[in-house]
Amino acid sequence: MRARLEEAILGTVGARRDMVRRSRERSPLGPHENVRWRKSLTHWRPSTERPDKTKEEVEQEVLVEGNLVTEANLVVLDTLEIIAQTLPLAEARDSLLGALLRVLLHSMACAPSALYLQHSLATQRALVAKFPELLFEEDAELGAELCLRLLRLCGSHVATIRAHASASLYLLMRQGYETAHSFARVKLQVTLSLSTLVGTSRSLSEEHLRRSLRTLLTYAHDDPELHHSPFPEQVQDLVFNLHMILTDTVKMKEHQEDPEMLIDLMYRIAKGYQNSPDLRLTWLQSMAQTHAARGGHAESAQCLVHGAALVAEYLSLLEDRRHLPVGCVSFQNISSNVLEESAVADDVVTPGEEGVCSGQLFTEQGLVGLLQQAADAFTAAGLYEAVNEVYKLLIPIHEANRDHTRLATLHGQLQDAFARLAQPSSGWERMFGTYFRVGFYGGGGGGPDEQEFVYKEPSLTKLPEIAHRLEEFYAQRFGDDVVEIIKDSNPVDKAKLEPSKAYIQVTYVEPYLEAYELRERVTDFERSYGLRRFLFCTPLTPGGRAHGELHEQLKRKTLLTTAHAFPYIKTRINVVHKEEIILTPIEVAIEDMQKKTQELAFATRQDPADPKMLQMVLQGCVGTTVNQGPLEVAQVFLAEIPQDPKLYRHHNKLRLCFKDFTKRCEDALRKNKALIGPDQREYHRELERNYQRLREALQPLLNRRAPPLPPPTVIP
Template structure:
C-alpha cells in the first residue's frame, strides 16, 4: 500500500447507511472501518521501519517531511479521534465497535434468511477505535519529533488561529493518551473493564430471557421456575439462571416451528457464543451448556424433535460465523462449525438408535459416536459409557463391558486428578495406559475442557474417590470372566492404593485374595486359553448406507468358524434388507465394484489372524500378549503366475494382506474400521516357510490342550511325518533344500532349515505324548508312527545339515 493510498483511506471517513446487517457483518460501513484500521496500522509499521533502519539515521528529517500532510489529516479529523469519558481511558476499558453496536438492536429476518437490525448507534462507525487513535497519534508525534525545525516553523506560520488551537488540542490528546497515571489507576481501569463486560453479558441474557417468557412451552416454564429459585441467595441463582437461558436458546434454535423465533434464537445464541469468545478466546463453557441442553431435549421429548428445523438452525449458525468479517482471521468460525456438526451428529445418531435395536454392532457404533460427541462433557460421556457396558453385559460380551467400565474409570481418574492430585490417586488416564493405549482417549487436554471445579462440570456421584473404586471393582470381575486375568490384576493394583489410603483393611484383604486368584488361574491355564477369533468384513452396496465400501475387523467368540460367522451376518442383513438382496462373497480377492449388481448388498467375509513383526514376537510371548492390544491383522491369498490359485510348490506364490484398525482390540465395541491396508507378495520359498511355521503352531496348540486330544495329535503326526504326502513337510524340504548348493543358500534357506529342526523337535514330543495317551490296542499304530518318523528324520537330515552340504561342495570342487 503506497503513502497516497494510506492518506486517501484516512480521508474516507464515511457512513453508508443507518440500516445495517449485523449477522453476517458484511456492510460497507464495516469494510470502511476495517480499511481505516488497516491503513493506520500500515502507516505505523512503515514509520517504525524507518525509525529502526540504521541507513536512515541521518535522513529522518527529510523522510518525516514526506509525511507532513499527516499532521493536517489528524487535525481535520480531530473530532473523530477516540477521547473516552475523561479525555482518555485505558484500552482495556473499551469494547470494540461491534460490541457497542450489539447493545441495542431490533432483530428482523430478511428475505435472504439473514438478520437485519435497526442500528441506533451507527454514529460509532464515525469514531476511530482506541487502538487506531493511539497508533495515529504515535505517527503524529513521530513526524513532529523528526521533522526539520525550520520547516515546522514555516508550516505553523501558515496556520490560522483556529487551526493552531486545533493543533494544540491534538497535542493535549497526546498527553492524555500517553501520560502514565500510576499502577493503582491502571488496576482500577482493568477492574472497570471486567464490570462492563459482565453488565453487557447480563443485558443480553435479560433480552433473551424476556423473549422466552413472552412465548409458551417448556422453556418458559423452566425459566419461570429458575427465576423463582434465583431469588434465594443460597440457591446459586445467577449461575443457574444463565444456564437456563442457554438451554432455552438452544431449545428454540432446534425445536420451534416458527421461523421468526428460530431466527431470533439463532442470532441470540450466536451473539452469546461470540461474546464469550471475545472475552477469553474460547467459548468452551458455552459448548458444554448447549450440548447438554440439546441432549436433554432429545432424550426427554423425541416426539417433538424436528430434524429439519435443527439442520436449518445449525446451518444458520455456521453461515453467521462464516460471514462475520471481524472474526474471519480467528479460530471462532471453525469452532462454531465444529460445534454445529458435532450437535447434528449426536442428535441424528440418538434418533437412529431406535432403528438398530436388533443390530448390536451398529447400535454400539451409534452409542460410541454419541459418547465421543460428549467428550468435553464428562457427565454425559460417563453416562453413555455405562450404557454401552450394560448393553455388552446383556449379550455376554464381558471383555467389551469391562473395557467400557475401565474407560469410565479412566475418565473419573482424569478429573479427580485435576481437582485433587493426591499421590494415592491414579495420575489421570495415563496410569490406565498400562491396560490399554486406548485409555488416552479420556485425556482432558483439549482447549474445550472445562475445569471440574466450575459449577455443573463433573457433578455425578461417580466423580468421587468412591465412584472410582466402584467402577474398578465392577470392571475386574468382567475381565476375569473373559479369562483376561492379566488385565484384572492390573485393575486390582489400581484399587489397592485407594484402599490403603482409606485404611480399609477388610477391603484390602478381599482385593489381595482376588489378585491371588488371578495369578492362580494364570498358573493353571496359562497358554491354554482361546481369547477370540477375528474376521474381516467388507460391505458393498448402497443398501448399507454409511457402511458402503467400508471394511471392518469383527471380534467374535473363540473358535468360531468362518462358515458360522458368515451365516450369522447373512441372517442379520437378510432380515433387515431382504434375503433376495443379500449375497456373501466367499473368496478373499479384491472386490471389483464395477462388476457388482447395484441392486444387491454384498458382504465379503474373511478369516484373519493377529499380525506381528519379528521384533514384536520377541516381546509378545504369551497368549494374552498376542490377543490384547492388537490392531494389525493379516490374511493370505494363494496365486500362481499362470492365474490359478494353486500350483506346484516351486510355482506357488502368495499375497499377504495386512490390515490396520483405528483402535486396538479389545475395545468398547466389537468391530473396528480398517484405516490402512498393506499388501506384500511372498515368493515360493517364503510361502514354504510360512507353511512350516503354521504346522509348528498347530502342533503346539494340540500339545498345549488340556486334556490333550489323542485323535487330533495322531492326525497332525500322520500328516507331518509321512514322506509320501504331496506338498507335505518332506516335499517342501525336497523342493527347496535338496539340490541347492551351500554357496547359493541365503537367509531364507537358513530360516527354512530352522523351521524343520523345530518341527522335528515338536513331532518327537508329540510321539512321546501319544504313547502316554494310547491303550494297548494302538501299540502297533504307535510303532508305525515311530518308524515313519525315523524314516522322515533320516531323509531330512542331509538336507538340513550344513556339514553334509559343505563336504558335498568340497567334492564338487
C-alpha cells in the first residue's frame, strides 16, 4: 500500500499519467513530441451550446458563477484563518502576519460578494484583536491601508456591509485606544484615508458614509467599558472632522466643472492642514493628480515640489544628513513659493510622535519618489531648466547611497533635457502660458464681489475664449439674466452696477519685469517663470474717449502684483496690490517709438532670418501710408521746444529715441537687401526712398535741442 501511495504522489502512475500518454499516442507529431498546443494543428469545432438562451437561464448561470466565486473566496478565507491559528507557533510570525493581512485587504478590494465581505470583516476584527501590535506598534502602512478599505466599505450602498465596516472601524479605534491609551495614530490614518478618498474617488456615497459615521458615535456612546473615559469625546471630535471633510466633498462636486474653483477649494483645505504635515501632503498629492488629469503639468510639478519641500523640512527636524536638502530653503531655486512649507514650531508638531510624519513618504525614499515625480512633470511641461534644479537635489542622495544605476539614468535624462534646450528654437516650441486679469463685481447670485485674480491659461488662449468660458459657466450657475461681461478694461464704477447682477471683467495682461530684471533674466524661460507682476494698458483722453489726436492721447498703465509667483499650485492667484500710472502724450509717444525700435532690432537679429517679418516691420516704420506714424509723432512733439521746463527731459528722450530708430531702420534695410531676390529689388528701392524722405524730414526736428535744465537750488 505504501508503494502505491508513493507512486501516485510522484506521478509515475495514475489517471492523469494515462491521459497524457494516450493524448501523445494520438498526436500527429508522434508520442515523443512534448507539445501542449499548436495553432496550426488546432481545428475549429462549432460550439454545442445554444446561442440563444432564455433570461431565466442567463440569470441562473450568473447566479451559479457568483456562488462559485464566493465559495472560492471563502476557501481562501478559511485558509487564511488556519494560517492565523498557527501563527503564534511560527518562527517568522511578524512577516507572515503582515503578508496575511495584506492578502485579506487585497481580497476586500477585489469587489467580492456581500457574503464574503461580512466573513472577511469578521476575520479582520479577529486578527486586530489577536495581534494589535502589528497595526499600532510596527507597520503603520498596513493600518493606513486598512482604514482606507474600511472607509470605502462604510460608503457602500448595501446596509449589511456598512454595518460590518462600521463595527470594524470602531473596534479598530477602540483597540488603538486600549493599546496606547490614545488613538492618535488611528485618528490621523482615518482622516488621511478619507482625504484620499475625497480627492480620488468619484463614486463615494457621501450620504451612506455619514450614516456610518453616526453609527460610530452610537457605538462610542453606548460602550459601557469606556463610557467614563475620554475615548467617546475623542471619537466625537474625529467624526466632526470627518463630517467637515465630507462637507468640502459636496462643495468639490458642485465645482467639478469649474477647475479654478475646484483647485481653490482643495488649496484652502490643504492650507487648513498647515499644522498637520501628513494631511497637507495628502491634499497636495490630490491637487497634483487633478492638475495632471487636466493637462496642467507645470502646476502638478509645483504641487509635488511643495510636497517634497514639506517632507525635507520634517526630515531635517528628525536628523541632520548632509546629502539631504536642508528644508525648504534648498528648493528656492525651483520655486520661491515653497517657503510657505516651513515647519511650524516644535511645540506644535513633533515629527515621529503619535504617528505624526510616520507615513512612508516621510522617509528618504519617499522624498526621492516625490522629487522624481516632480522632474517627470516638469519634463512633460517642457520646463527643462526646472528639471535640472530638481536633479541637483536628487543626485547627492543617490551619490550618498552609491546607487550608480540610478545616477546613470539621471544623467541620461539630464543630457536629453539639455539637448532639447540646445536645439535651435523659433520660440513656438515652448509656450509658457497666457495670463488674464479677471475681476468679479456685483456679487449677484452669491458669487464673488470685488475680487480680482490673475488666471494662467494654456498657451495661445484668446481673450474671447476665456470670457466665453467664464460667462457660460456662471450663467449656468446663477442664470443667464444675472451674469454680464464688462467689455472694456476701464475702472469699474460700482455705483453704475445693478446689485442683482454679477459682472465679470476679463483683461489680457503681460508679465512685467523691471529693467534690472530684464538684464538678469536673459532667456524666455527666465522671463516666463517666477512671475508676480503683470501689466495692462488702457488708452484714454481728457474728454473721456479711448482714442484721440496725438497731442491729447493718454495711457493708463495698471500694474498688478499677485500673492504668489506663477507657476503655482493653482492656476489663479489673488491680486494683492494694484498700481496705476497715467502717461502724458509725450510719454506715450516715447513708449511707442521704443516699441517700434525693439521690433526692428528683433526682426534684424532674428536667427534664422525671416524676410517676410522684416519687410512687414520696415513697411510699418517707413511706409508713406502709415497714419500717426513716426514722422507725424516727430512733427507733433519735436516741432517746438516745450514751454514747460518739466518737459525738457521728455523732449530730449524722444529725440534720442528717434535717432536710435533711424539707425535701426538703416540696419534693417541693409539686412533686407542681403536677403531679397531679384524679384524684390524694386520693392526694396521703394523702401529706401521712403526711408530717405523720412530721414530728411526728421533731420531738422532732431537737431532742435531743448535747453539744459537749470541747476538745482542749494538750500544753505
